Every structure is written in C-alpha cells, then in structure tokens.
Amino acid sequence: QSILTQPPSASGTPGQTVTISCSGSSSNVGRNAVNWYRQLPGTAPKLLIYSHIQRPSGVPDRFSASKSGTSASLAISGLQSEDEAGYFCAAWDDSLNGWMFGGGTILTVL
C-alpha cells in the first residue's frame, strides 16, 4: 500500500525548531486536509494537528503545520525532551476512498 513519504528520523536540541516533512500526491495531500499524529511507543496515535492547522484542546501552540501543493510539514518550536516520539502525517485519499498515512518520523531530542 502506498504511503505518504516522511523522513524516517529527525533530531534537534532543546529550544530548537524542528520541521518534519510529508509528501503525497494529488489524490491525498494535494486535495485534502493534512493531519498530524504523535505516537509514543506501545500506545495509540494521538491527534496533534487537523485540517492543516487546527490543534485539539491541550496541544500547545509550539506545534504548527503548513501545506503547499502535494507537500506538508509539521514544525515543533521550543523543542523539549518530552517531544521525543513518533510523528505521522495523514490525509484522506480520494482514490483509496480511505485514510493514507505517512511512514512516520522518529524525533530524537539530543
């Protein structure tokens, strides 16, 4: 099954800003809203950003997202050790008629 393309890993030091990219196609990222999830090992994904830029209640504004064409990105500013986790992008795919997820990016805080 095709997936949205993310870098497998990213890293940064405390206080830095880290950006994670997500690349798709015209049937998913190019046409529909991009959403972002955070996942800690052994737990379910947690919605971080939806409809490109909206944050659920409780998600700090250090997390922001953007989209251009068939690519999107998640930015985490003021990096903290607790931000270490896996991050996944997701978008509805019109061809699949279902959800397309990214391969995931493991973020390490050095």
Added chain:
Amino acid sequence: VQLVQSGAEIKKPGESLTISCVGSGYNFMKYWISWVRQMPGKGLEWMGRIDPSDSYINYSPSFQGHVTISADKSIGTAYLQWTTLKASDTAMYFCARHSNYPPDYWGQGTLVTVSS
C-alpha cells in the same frame, strides 16, 4: 469518549481470529470506525472502515479479501476478523472513530502474534 479493544492474542498460522472494539461515551452510529495496522517498527496502514448505522464497508485493496470488518450497533462494537491467519499478520491493530474529520479517538490497540 472511549474505544476499548479486546486483549492481545497469540495464534498459529491457519487459525481464525476476531478482535473487537467497543465504543462508549458517544453516539456509536454517528461515526465511522476504521481499522489500522501497525507492523513492528513500521508505519500506520489503513485497512478499511465501517459505518455502524448501516454496516456500509469499504476496504483498502491491500486488505480486501483477507480480513472482514463488521459491527453490531446494538452493542456499540466493531470487529476485525481473519479466517486464515498468516505469520505476516503479526502486528498491532487499532480501531479509531472518524467522521468528516480525521480519526480523533483511538482504541488502545490489540497485539496479534501469529507464530507456529
């Protein structure tokens, strides 16, 4: 809102299995339930979804014919079923609810291990 999944399973190749996902704290019939696979150390894969109000289902082509999704709206429960398990089915399986927005509430996951 809660989605509570059935417990971990250890099965042999060729065996059958059904895992469940019980929704509570919301109107079960107003949200789709999707099933998502996560193989060890890998990303998330959407398997298919069901509308509990009328049991309309659509599957990802990658999973069509190998799993069956169903739901019993009277007890607010969705199911994922295999008739013939393979070792390659070893994974964590999540259920998640969604509407016009992305999956917001997820089950805790059910670990399925298939080994001889």
